[in-house]
Amino acid sequence: MRKNLFVLAVISLLLLVGCSQQETLTKAEDNNSNHIGKNASVxxxxTRESILKDGxxxxxxxxxxxxxxxxxxxxEPDLISAIGIDxxxxxxxxxxxxxxxxxxxxEAVRLTKEAKPREIPLYDVDGETIIGKFIVGG
Structure with missing residues (x-):
């Protein structure tokens, strides 16, 4: 039983690490907002500093x-900053x-073996408005 739990924990960790290969962004120290792409708003x-201070x-x-x-x-935050495919x-x-x-x-072993890139929505900060697409595992 302990061995199965250990295997499950290791496989789950590998899945999480594989799924979290993403680019994260940080806001410039001068508080300028970044935007790129035709569908982007501001x-x-x-910043890391403001998150550490205020959450x-x-x-x-x-x-x-x-x-x-x-x-x-x-x-981790509910919405994680990322750069879409465009x-x-x-x-x-x-x-x-x-x-x-x-x-x-x-099932963890099967999911790991069958893992392939997948597309998920890229949202505005409201978490509702879709502004692009993001590839996980790509």
Whole structure:
């Protein structure tokens, strides 16, 4: 039983690491907003310093947002800053990045073997407006 739990933990960790290969963005120190791409609006991305001081900001829908600084924070934001396939800067939902979670060690092995790039929506900071597409695992 312990061996199965250990195998499941290792496989889950590998899945999470593989799914989180993404580019994160940080806002410039002068508080300028970045935007690239034809569909982009001004996207505000909080700095690491402001997140460490005040925590992740929350949008009008109650979702936290910002760059994923998991090396310094215990929790990840609901919306993680990312660059879409056309260069648009926006946010992806943490749940979309994680994808389906395996229920058994066998399913984890199967999902790992069958892993291929997948497309997920890129959102504005409101977490509702789709402004592009992001490739996970690509």
């Amino acid at each position: 996207v505000v991305i909080p 992740y900001p929350t949008n009008e829908n109650g979702q936290t947002y910002g760059p994923n600084i998991r090396d310094l924070m215990l929790v 260069g648009t800067i926006g946010y992806v939902k943490k749940d979309d990045l994680d994808g389906p979670m395996p229920k058994t060690p066998e």
